[in-house]
Amino acid sequence: TPRVFSGIQPSGGLTLGNYLGAIKRFVDMQDQGDFQTVYCMVDLHAITAKLLDPATLRHNTRELAAGFIASGISPEKSILINQSQVPEHAQLAWIFNCVARMGWMGRMTQWKDKSGKNAEAASLGLFAYPALMAADILIYHATHVPVGEDQKQHLELTRDIAAKFNHDYGVDFFPITEPVIEGAATRVMSLRDGSKKMSKSDPSDASRINMTDDADTIAKKIRKAKTDPDALPSEVDGLKDRPDARNLVNIYAALNEQTVEQALADVGGQQFGTFKPALAELAVAKLAPISTEMARLMNDPAEIDRLLAKGALQAREITEPVLKKTYEIVGMVGF
Ligand code: AQP
Numbered sequence: 001t002p003r004v005f006s007g008i009q010p011s012g013g014l015t016l017g018n019y020l021g022a023i024k025r026f027v028d029m030q031d032q033g034d035f036q037t038v039y040c041m042v043d044l045h046a047i048t049a050k051l052l053d054p055a056t057l058r059h060n061t062r063e064l065a066a067g068f069i070a071s072g073i074s075p076e077k078s079i080l081i082n083q084s085q086v087p088e089h090a091q092l093a094w095i096f097n098c099v100a101r102m103g104w105m106g107r108m109t110q111w112k113d114k115s116g117k118n119a120e121a122a123s124l125g126l127f128a129y130p131a132l133m134a135a136d137i138l139i140y141h142a143t144h145v146p147v148g149e150d151q152k153q154h155l156e157l158t159r160d161i162a163a164k165f166n167h168d169y170g171v172d173f174f175p176i177t178e179p180v181i182e183g184a185a186t187r188v189m190s191l192r193d194g195s196k197k198m199s200k201s202d203p204s205d206a207s208r209i210n211m212t213d214d215a216d217t218i219a220k221k222i223r224k225a226k227t228d229p230d231a232l233p234s235e236v237d238g239l240k241d242r243p244d245a246r247n248l249v250n251i252y253a254a255l256n257e258q259t260v261e262q263a264l265a266d267v268g269g270q271q272f273g274t275f276k277p278a279l280a281e282l283a284v285a286k287l288a289p290i291s292t293e294m295a296r297l298m299n300d301p302a303e304i305d306r307l308l309a310k311g312a313l314q315a316r317e318i319t320e321p322v323l324k325k326t327y328e329i330v331g332m333v334g335f
Helices: 016-032 054-071 088-099 102-106 109-115 124-138 149-169 215-223 243-255 260-267 272-298 301-330
Strands: 003-008 036-041 078-082 144-146 178-180
Touching: 003 016, 003 124, 016 036, 016 054, 016 144, 016 243, 016 272, 036 054, 036 301, 054 078, 054 272, 054 301, 078 301, 088 124, 088 149, 088 301, 102 124, 102 149, 109 124, 109 149, 124 149, 144 149, 149 178, 215 272, 243 260, 243 272, 272 301
Parallel strands: 003 036, 003 144, 036 078, 144 178
Antiparallel strands: none
């Protein structure tokens, strides 16, 4: 069976962007049954932008695991892991650090955005981030990777790394991975600025919906979301040049599992005074059961740790032989 891999950083709490752009797709691909699915808390990635307080990192990792499970990822149907517990990810990443070129990494927009004006002060890990991501995927020989739009460039780099490894060693070992970017909300934008991605690390909490927000907070954030004075159009074309309106309609459609066209057939013509309360009600109806279940799971962190330990054992049945074979191809003695 073809394999799916994807991950999320426990660098903060989950946002609606992570849920709609990533986790919801993870659940779809798990439930389709066409793939073996591996989903990961990428804790090694989570310390690349800045080192986190250790207790915060541990909390975030367990809460992210709870978020996965509460959203419908089943530790029975999928392999659910924490990256650091499967050491072959980091071991393969070293090989990929030697395959990837400085120039490739320097062109990554995430590197440029996150290192900002002071690249000299950014960590080496932030620069190498995409090589570790390539290792996360390719250590499973995964062929399909569900992600949000912002990760497309990193997946192209993953393909380049696989192709260069195969070419340089004259093998056909690593697959050329396909990104899976689907749904009405592959790029959820900030509620305060429709030209910026909704992000866990945005300093403004009002810019995002957190998966742990309560019903009142969700309603208030949607009520205050930036919009324009016009009514909603009935055609998708009418959302052109209206990024804030477009974002809210995308969120509505994705939560309702509709296309944007279908959503506009329902809500086209509405003023924001009508649409925003309807969106808030829908968001609360979809998210409240997840946050309730997350809180319940977080009451028993030992159970979460047990599930992750089990996931790591399952994962290493796949990753150990792939690493061994890679070392053998590269010429390391003893493999
Ligand atoms: N706004 C978004 N819309 C759609 N998809 C999104 N994803 C993230 N934000 C959006 C998708 O979620 C997955 C995991 O992302 P991540 O946590 O590994 O890293 P990120 O993209 O850097 O997420 P954030 O929230 O922006 O975190 P910070 O603020 O720490 O950088 C990916 O599939 C991503 O596409």
